[in-house]
Amino acid sequence: MSEKNKDTKVYTKVIKDIKEKILSGELKNGDRLPSEREMAEKLEVSRTSIREAIRVLEIMGLIESKRGSGNYIANSFGNSLFEPLSIMFMLQEYSPEDIHELRETLEIECCRVASKRMSDDDIKLLNDIVDKMYKTNDEEQSLLLDIRFHNIIVKSSDNPLIVNMLEVISQLMDKFIKEARKIILCEENNREILLNSHKEIVLSLQERDEEKAIYSMKKHFEIIKQAYENY
Amino acid sequence: MSEKNKDTKVYTKVIKDIKEKILSGELKNGDRLPSEREMAEKLEVSRTSIREAIRVLEIMGLIESKRGSGNYIANSFGNSLFEPLSIMFMLQEYSPEDIHELRETLEIECCRVASKRMSDDDIKLLNDIVDKMYKTNDEEQSLLLDIRFHNIIVKSSDNPLIVNMLEVISQLMDKFIKEARKIILCEENNREILLNSHKEIVLSLQERDEEKAIYSMKKHFEIIKQAYENY
Structure with missing residues (x-):
């Protein structure tokens, strides 16, 4: 040997x-x-x-x-333990559909729970992020705001297991968001649709409305799916 | 340094x-x-x-x-890359509620997709497993059948990302199933309720009925949740 x-x-x-x-x-x-x-x-x-x-x-x-x-x-x-595994996940070349499915499933659940558990400070933070999204025309900044928006909702689920799982594949997720935005924003009208969708999610959380929270996040992923289908 | x-x-x-x-x-x-x-x-x-x-x-x-x-x-x-991370997940001491939430979320989705994608061979396999579950009184064997039952459904989701994620935390999941079974089976009547619940899931998959598949898996997790609450 x-x-x-x-x-x-x-x-x-x-x-x-x-x-x-x-x-x-x-x-x-x-x-x-x-x-x-x-x-x-x-x-x-x-x-x-x-x-x-x-x-x-x-x-x-x-x-x-x-x-x-x-x-x-x-x-x-430390993060050092996550790193080699996150590389492995990056090398697996999952399809956008696979990543979309996992994200949709987990984030709808996180959003549902967040409607009950999210702190008022975090809701304010989400509102600020969406305001900034409306104001900027810089895609690089918009992307970072988008990633942060979703991270805050995931963290508010208050489920350390789900948070850790998504951390392991965060590069995968960030890359997915980047590509999805590119595809969505090919259509001029979609910019406003995407902005309003983020706004709608915050409003549902602010109203602490579980059903609306689920619905608004579902709708958000529907927009992404539609864009991929029309692409 | x-x-x-x-x-x-x-x-x-x-x-x-x-x-x-x-x-x-x-x-x-x-x-x-x-x-x-x-x-x-x-x-x-x-x-x-x-x-x-x-x-x-x-x-x-x-x-x-x-x-x-x-x-x-x-x-x-190989698996060697997963191993250190799976140890880390094992050491984190997540609450049963956290594990239950992740499993419920992912498995309902896997079951929904499986109702459309599962092969007839796998459905036959699930039927055989449930038959064996009804027949045996040996808890060790029942546990293994239970774990296998859920693995087949997850694999049938045909989503390698979800399959890999659940593989990383499989020890965590297996341990959870073991403990959940113990708690559920404290109540004499629950043995049959649990058996019928597994049967109901297979039937919904056999009928390729998406709505029923979601419903039957939701009900399955409801039984677990109830048992924990009454424990």
Whole structure:
């Protein structure tokens, strides 16, 4: 077996072992891992390979090594852990329809929940964003405002799992919004339709009207779908 | 700066650089990366650090190194890339409500789409699974059948993005199903209610009835929610 395959194999074994311990409740954030010697014996590999696998997990940010004290599951995770996976998602080349479907499904739900949970400050923020959207003619700025608009609604869902999932594929989503805007704005009339659609979403949230919130977000995605079909 | 922080920093730089190249369309699956010398010069770090960062990405399965030829973006990704992220999701300790909300949202959509796209073979498979569910009294077997039932519906959505997202958090989902079943089955009557609910979903898919498919999956999640509330 080549050096590379051997290391990948030990890395996979170490990951699997840690995972089982987390599933069984034996390990959680901040907990100390067994010593490298113990792991080497249990998994029947050399200590050098264990050290290399641990090192990979450390650089990724899943594990913290403390000199003289051992290896620990990190207490909090930086973005470094998301990054390789987000690259993988970027390389998969999903179709616009696949991305549209996921976004539509999750954002309608986020918008529904946001109508009940969004803070007044965030609603004010959304109103400000829409005002700025009406005022600017600069597409680069409009795009950033659009992305921010949707992010605020997702975050207001107050569901950390949905927020984290969408974070993992945020580049994918941002790219989708950019392309969708391009396609929508090919039609002159669509600029106003798109602006009004954003406005309608804010109004429904402001009125704390769950049904309207669902309806306005559905309509928003209908505009995107229509534009793709006519393109 | 400690050795560890330095390496993490170079790794982050390398990842960022690769990501930008993918976003701009300069790099895709199977493409050759710039040489380690070029990367070291561009990112203003030593070649040794570049080599270490590349090595981490190689062990993770994102990059393939070919002796004498250079480093390439992998053509396909194994599970090894998903694993560290799935550990992170496991450690986050999301509430059952958060997991329920995500599952409900995505699975109702998957079920809606499956009513149009699911193959007759898969419908037969679902029918077999439900038959086995009725027959067995073994909870371990029932759990596996339940997990398989939902996986088949998700896969039939034919949306690789949704399938991949749910794969990343599959341990989380399986654990949720296990706990939800425990809570539901505390009530004697619920066993039959749960069985009939699975049956109803298959029937709606068999009839290719979109509205019924949505309704039956909604009802399924309503049973889970009710059980949690009465628990």
